[in-house]
Amino acid sequence: MNFEKEILISFFMIRILLENKKTSVKSVDYRVPVSRAPWSGKKITQLNLWHIEGHYDFVNEVEARVSLQFLVNQFIHCKLIHATRDRDRNWSEIFVCSDFEIRKALYRISMDEIRKIFSFVGADYSDQVHYKWDAKIDDYQVTLE
Template identity: 25%
Template sequence: MISFGEIWKKELLKISKRTKKRVNPEKDWTTKDYTSFEKDTMLAFYIIRKLIDGKKVTNKIISTNIRGRKYKSSGIKVNLLNDHRIPELFDFKNPIKLKFDLRFLVNQFVHSYIFYPVLSFADEGGLKFTDLTEHHVTDEELEVIYENSKRELESILFTSDDKRNEFIYEIKVNDLIKIYESVGNCKINTWSYEYNEKKSDYDVKLEYNENTGVSF
């Protein structure tokens, strides 16, 4: 449980700004870049989890439906030695659209077994590639595209330990930023408490501005 929610929310907004700066990288990511992004994302969802547990986020935000996709397992069991072979492990030809709620995302990211940022590369003609894209160009041609293309951090593929042999999930980075900003800017006006005998603790009722929320 946390007492000073505003401090945590400010940190979340800082992570949002750093994530925005990563959307259009000028060069290939290094191991340090990947690690920093993963660290920021994990910290962001840990903060969101603590804010939810501390009654510092409205139910309107918690229950927001967030667009995403999931991909079924190919049948190959995911383990520590093959978890980087993403295209072999999941069926990316048949994406399934779905809606996430915030608690689901918190659980998946905090307990993630696979965390895979998806960067795209677009050539001058607008042809876009990712690590998961099927293409019909040679390795040499692909290398030229990578060297001369615009880069964009598009999404994250993720799955938790308990879901890794069922699905991998995908969320757009722009939607991730919306989540951070929505929670970070959530303003609660007043709290009221009523003791609940059954759970030997207090139920908390929050009053807030009706406009507090986010659209996806």
């Protein structure tokens, strides 16, 4: 689906910004509210990935806050991604989990929260960048403020 593809590309762009120190520490420290549904223990295969109600325990879903880097990794390494629409047919939320998390939990994030992330990171610039030579790695260590 094109929408899901565009979301994946957008999160990949955030990963590049974070890894290349193109934001401030505020983006690195950003915590994202999500809902976390634990895995039910039922077998997940390529042919039944779409059946999220059968694979995850939404009765015991809990609210959580995860790091932006953790969420980015869920999208970049997603094994399962599923977007839902509201009554007006607007995209409302995304269910996602990486190949590493698929047998642990499924994460739900609202489109409103995704918009906030994109706006926040897009407007986040570091006030100061510090470079310190590190002989062990034969390069500079970069820290942000």
